[in-house]
Structures are given as C-alpha cells and as structure tokens.
Amino acid sequence: MSTPNEPLLLQALARKPTPRPPVWLMRQAGRYMAEYQALRAQAGGFLEMATNAAYAAEVTLQPVRRFDVDAAILFSDILLPLQAMGMDLRFDPGRGPVLPRPLRDAASIDGLRAVSPHKHLPYVGEALRLVRAELDRDKALLGFAGAPFTLAAYAVEGGAPGAGMNLRALMYRHTAVFENLMGKLAEVVTSHLRYQVECGAQAVVLFDTWAGQLARDDFMDFVAPWNEQILKSLQGLAPRMVFVRDGGHIMDDVVAWKPDAVALDWRIPIGAAFDRWGDDVAIQGNLDPAVLLSTPEDVNARARRLLDAVGGRPGHVLSLGHGVLKATDPECVAAFVAAAKEAGNGAAGNGAAGNG
Ligand code: 1CP
Numbered sequence: 151m152s153t154p155n156e157p158l159l160l161q162a163l164a165r166k167p168t169p170r171p172p173v174w175l176m177r178q179a180g181r182y183m184a185e186y187q188a189l190r191a192q193a194g195g196f197l198e199m200a201t202n203a204a205y206a207a208e209v210t211l212q213p214v215r216r217f218d219v220d221a222a223i224l225f226s227d228i229l230l231p232l233q234a235m236g237m238d239l240r241f242d243p244g245r246g247p248v249l250p251r252p253l254r255d256a257a258s259i260d261g262l263r264a265v266s267p268h269k270h271l272p273y274v275g276e277a278l279r280l281v282r283a284e285l286d287r288d289k290a291l292l293g294f295a296g297a298p299f300t301l302a303a304y305a306v307e308g309g310a311p312g313a314g315m316n317l318r319a320l321m322y323r324h325t326a327v328f329e330n331l332m333g334k335l336a337e338v339v340t341s342h343l344r345y346q347v348e349c350g351a352q353a354v355v356l357f358d359t360w361a362g363q364l365a366r367d368d369f370m371d372f373v374a375p376w377n378e379q380i381l382k383s384l385q386g387l388a389p390r391m392v393f394v395r396d397g398g399h400i401m402d403d404v405v406a407w408k409p410d411a412v413a414l415d416w417r418i419p420i421g422a423a424f425d426r427w428g429d430d431v432a433i434q435g436n437l438d439p440a441v442l443l444s445t446p447e448d449v450n451a452r453a454r455r456l457l458d459a460v461g462g463r464p465g466h467v468l469s470l471g472h473g474v475l476k477a478t479d480p481e482c483v484a485a486f487v488a489a490a491k492e493a494g495n496g497a498a499g500n501g502a503a504g505n506g
Contacts, residue, residue, distance in 0.1 A: 157290035163389040165465035170494030172220035177473030178213040196241045203276035221290040228296030234270035235262045252308030267345035275349035282350040293351030297358035298335035299373045336376045353389040362396030378407045416471030421459035432465035439470045442478045446485035453489030
C-alpha cells in the first residue's frame with residue numbers, strides 16, 4: 151500500500167506505479183563535485199572520510215542537496231569490510247584501492263577474522279543514523295555491500311582486479327580454499343547488510359561488479375549459490391537490488407534469485423529488459439556514464455530516449471549503468487536528474503506515448 155511519504159524509490163522497488171521514475175546515480179558523491187574535494191582535503195583522504203561518521207554522513211548528503219535525487223547512498227566503500235577482516239587497505243591517488251598483502255594461500259584466508267559490524271564497522275551505523283536524521287522522509291536511504299566474488303577479486307589480486315587471473319587460478323586449482331574464502335565473505339556481507347538495515351538503510355544494493363567476467367557455467371557453480379544465500383537471508387527485511395556489470399549473459403539467472411530489483415549496465419537495452427524481466431523485478435538503469443561527459447542538452451535528450459524505451463512501465467529507477475566518472479560536469483548530472491523530474495509532466499515515459 152502506498153503511504154503519502156513513502157519514498158518514490160521504495161514504491162518503484164515494489165513495482166508500484168509512480169507519478170515519475172525515481173532517480174539517483176551510482177557514485178553520486180565523488181570527486182567530480184567541488185564540495186566533495188573540499189571535504190576530502192579537510193579529512194585528509196578517502197579512508198579518513200569514509201571511516202568518520204560525521205564526514206561520511208555529510209558527503210552522503212552532498213548530492214542529495216545539490217541535485218535533489220530521490221535516494222542517498224551511504225558514503226563508504228565495498229572494501230572496508232576487508233579491512234575489518236584484518237587486511238591492510240589504502241587508496242592511492244590516481245591508482246585506487248591497494249591491498250598490499252593479497253590473499254594467495256589457505257593460511258592467509260584462515261587468518262581472516264570474523265566481523266561484528268557494530269564492533270568493527272561502527273562508523274557505518276553511526277553515519278546512517280546521522281544521515282537519516284537529516285534526510286527528508288520522501289528520500290530513500292540505501293545501504294550496500296560488495297558481493298563475495300567481487301570482494302574476493304580485490305582481496306586476491308591486491309587491488310583493481312583487471313583480468314583477475316590470480317582469483318581464477320585459486321578458483322579452478324584450489325577450489326576448496328576458494329570456497330572457504332567465499333563462505334567467510336558471504337557471512338560478513340550478510341551481517342553487514344543486516345546491520346545497515348538495523349541502522350536505517352531502507353533498501354540494500356549488492357554490487358557484484360566483477361562476476362560478469364565469468365562464463366555462465368562458472369558463474370552458476372562459483373558465484374550464484376553465495377549471492378542467492380545472501381539475498382534469501384535478507385528477504386522481508388528490506389528490498390534487495392543486485393548489480394552485475396557485464397552481466398547480460400547471466401541476467402536470467404540473477405532474476406531467478408528473486409531479488410527485488412536488478413541494476414543493469416548500459417550494454418543491455420532497457421526496453422527489452424522490461425519485456426523480459428519487468429514482471430518479475432524492478433529494473434534500474436542504465437545510461438552509459440560516459441554520456442555524462444557530453445553536454446547537459448545531450449544528457450537530457452539521451453535520458454529521455456531511455457525513458458521512452460521504458461515507456462512508463464512500473465518498477466523503473468532511472469540511473470546510470472555504472473558510477474559517475476570523475477571528469478563529469480555536475481551540470482550534466484543535473485540534466486540527467488531533470489529528465490526524471492520532467493517525465494511526470496508528460497514529457498516522456500509514465501504513460502506518455504510520444505517520443506519527446
Ligand atoms: O575520493 C577518492 O579518491 C575515492 C573514490 C571512491 C569513492 C567516491 C572510492 C574508491 N569509493 C568511493 C565510494 C563508493 N564506492 C560508494 C559510495 C556511494 C556512491 O555510490 O555514491 C560505493 C557504493 C562504492 C562501491 C564500490 N567500490 C564498488 C562497487 C560498485 C562499482 O562502482 O562497481 C567497487 C568495485 C569499489 C572499489 C573501488 N573503490 C574506490 C574505487 C576507485 C574503486 C574502483 C576501483 C577499480 O576500478 O577497481
């Protein structure tokens with residue numbers, strides 16, 4: 151049942167008809183915003199900002215204030231639970247995450263510690279509470295975690311996974327060790343997501359950015375059971391969204407886990423996605439983030455074309471197919487958000503038949 155203040159995003163995740171599609175962007179807080187850069191400099195770095203609840207809350211709210219998006223996503227990173235498990239983690243400017251002691255053998259994986267989120271990740275819960283206190287009731291607050299395979303990719307490669315061959319070697323040659331790692335990660339991910347819901351997250355996103363690298367058979371053998379288990383254990387607690395980059399070949403299988411929503415990257419035509427999965431799940435996406443390197447006019451036109459392809463079918467969340475790029479002009483983000491806001495005026499989507 152729809153309640154007056156129920157955030158538009160939550161209505162869409164329940165596939166209720168909405169007056170316009172809700173909109174938010176992956177990595178909506180980030181280096182393309184001057185106010186983010188300023189706060190990051192003040193905090194001393196990314197990790198200092200993410201592990202301090204006051205900074206994390208403030209930066210979470212920055213894009214909501216500036217663009218009036220329909221959701222705030224906790225400012226954090228999927229890799230922080232690896233740090234909580236005992237791994238060294240740093241973020242090098244220009245290079246991204248670095249884990250200088252990657253997991254390559256059974257002993258290092260056995261040595262990972264079990265995580266109690268309220269004890270080892272307390273800044274996450276605190277930041278969520280601070281954000282909720284500031285956030286309008288019609289905005290949704292999102293929590294998230296990396297899925298076990300994606301976390302394993304960073305932990306085993308020691309940073310950005312690239313082709314991910316160390317992980318693949320572990321997976322194929324030392325399958326029991328790989329499974330031990332996946333089991334430990336699945337446990338941490340589950341408790342971390344539960345903790346976020348307890349602290350105010352109204353929906354959760356499971357990011358499996360790197361699982362789309364696998365052939366379908368391997369995805370089914372090595373990835374699917376863990377993700378399905380995590381989703382099942384959260385069923386009824388909060389709506390669950392799954393993102394798999396490069397996942398066109400396994401999206402039928404992802405939908406079969408019965409998540410509440412799937413987030414698509416830009417390679418999957420969204421109209422066809424609604425034809426195929428729109429009765430089963432809500433669908434988020436999926437403009438190529440590189441389009442936001444063009445002009446505000448182009449971005450707005452491309453977003454409207456996307457909305458036309460959806461044709462106002464319920465269960466759509468307008469978003470990008472991956473995170474906002476650092477070189478993005480904030481005016482292009484504003485133009486993207488405007489396309490969703492204008493859709494309610496019959497300009498595109500939600501029952502309007504025209505092509506803009
Ligand atoms: O300021 C900086 O230099 C840090 C840049 C940055 C930011 C803004 C990193 C390092 N993480 C984040 C925030 C972040 N990461 C969020 C916050 C909420 C939001 O969306 O606004 C979220 C949800 C993530 C999730 C994340 N981190 C994923 C999954 C989703 C995705 O983008 O695929 C992944 C794979 C990461 C790893 C990571 N952390 C940071 C970087 C630059 C990366 C990617 C590195 C790589 O290419 O492998």
